Amino acid sequence: MDRSAVLLEAAKGGDEDAFSRLVEPVLGELHAHCYRMLGSDHDAEDCVQETLLRAWKSLHRFDGVALRAWLYKIATNRCLTLIERRGRRELPTDLSTPHAEATWLEPYPEQRLAWTAQLGPEARVVALESVELAFIASLQHLSALQRAVLLLREVLEFAASEVAELLDTSVAAVNSALQRARKVLTAVGPDVTQQATLDRLGEAEQREITRRYMAAWEAGDVDAIVALLTDDAKYSMPPLPLWFAGHDGIREFLLAGPLRSRWRFVPTTANGQLAFGTYMWEDGRYIAKGLDLLVLRGPAIAEVVSFLDADFSDFGLATELTE
Template sequence: MVAEAGVPQLLAVARAGDGDAFGRLVGPLRDELRAYCYRMLGSVHDAEDAVQDTLDRAWRSLDRFEDRGSIRPWLYRIATNRALTIIERRGRRELPTDLSPQGAPLVETAWLGPYPDRLMGWTAQLSPEAEVIARESVELAFVAALQHLSASHRAVLLLRDVLGYPASEVADLLDTTVAGVNSALQRARKVVAELHSEPSQRRTLAALGDAAQQEVARRYLTAWQAGDLETIVAMLTEDARFSMPPLTTWYAGRDQIRGFLVDAVLGYRWRFLPTWANGQLAFGTYMWSDDRAAYVPAGLDVLTLRGRQVAEVVSFLDADFPAFGLPAELTGDDPAR
């Protein structure tokens, strides 16, 4: 929870027209609002737009805010309404990867975007238990599962189970009843539980420990950079999946993935830089370009681990590398020489 010491004073000054005071009032909540909107919308870009619109609307209507000791619920009400409006306007969107136990895509296209771990600095202000829930709730599989819920059910699940609002407050935020909130929550939990079958990556990584994580990362990037197809395939689980948003092509199982990787691994020269996205191990992947005489971005690979093996790779082909602390390109000598 964000500390709100001095809020009454800041609120009074902000209501008098002081933009700096308003910025100090809402600034500590911006990161968590962005994470909430990302879970609702599945896109960092859309989440940024929703948060900016939320703060703009809050500033313009600050005189109508009923001060009940915290501005946080009011901002979440506005953010929820903005997210619901965005979802309604864009219509049904589709998922990047398969979440079904049988291994068949639920919808045959991809759109979910990755979330930079650097934007999760707000979790340091939470209790250890709340931080675990917050980080697990931005994992790719969970966020993808949320997109199968109606917009209002997403909001109920996030506000109740992730953010910890009581049913009465959620009912107030969504202009519904407590009974309606409880019913929606039960249905939302059931759908997400059926779709989100992979173990939490945060708990998987914690069980592995730092040394084992580093070893997995080292083996994976070394194999790609060396063109060692056999090691890459050996690191996959038998039921591993590989997808490349925004392409609709996907592969399931070692044999299919091997068939795809023969050309991808052996036909190009690669450099990998480790990073983190959605609380998961990730790599900025760079392919050698003769035209630019440099390694250029090819995709942000986000890995789902099961023990020391890779259960899923989602390679976001249009990821914004600098947002993940990755350089726009890697210069160096022609690797063929």
């Protein structure tokens, strides 16, 4: 009897520790799947916990075959319920008319992606690309079913027959939903190549972008900041619904607001992408203000999303810095 079978038998006998060890290898990728579906780290965590609770309660009905698929079935269906109840999440740049009532996308902490280190090079690139912010934002344009089918088929590579079983539907319905999802993403989805871009740039070029961006902000040099941007760059700050575009628009915004203060930037990563914890000088110390996630196009910055409500501790960042 192999280890999984031993753990399953013990778990069915009421051993909670055996159950935890049984499901542990799947938890990282399952959490990432829930994040892709929901666009929220916190909702994904709640969904995973609910999945584990339901799996534990129904373990006596599990036949011992395909544990991973069984957990994905529970998690995906829970995500579908949440999406229908809460609607889609947004970035300010996706709104035709800005409104503060929108439910915003959340950044994804690097610690959540530790499980990808166990993957081969190609599989790891796919896993990282599938949590990039642009891809997560594009998924929000899909219906709940389309989102589930696309992720299960093209990211997780389940067969159409497996997806049909996971979603309690037909293969024809799965194939139809996948076609519609691809069509929508072709129309609205950006070219999701951030991780590949970082790989092509190399570590030295990544460090140079990091150095220049930090130095420009900490010097309050608007010209240096703008020089790092593409001509059509975008700058947003959820939960604020407004956003700014192009060199002139971003320059005007920075001079009228942020660059009137002193800043310190601490590099980190979010969604597998370059990010910074930003700190503004207040009352004799630097106070955490936002998590800036950068979307690169080659060596230039195509978008900055500053998550003003980000929990800095999730990204290994302090809440304040001294001089």
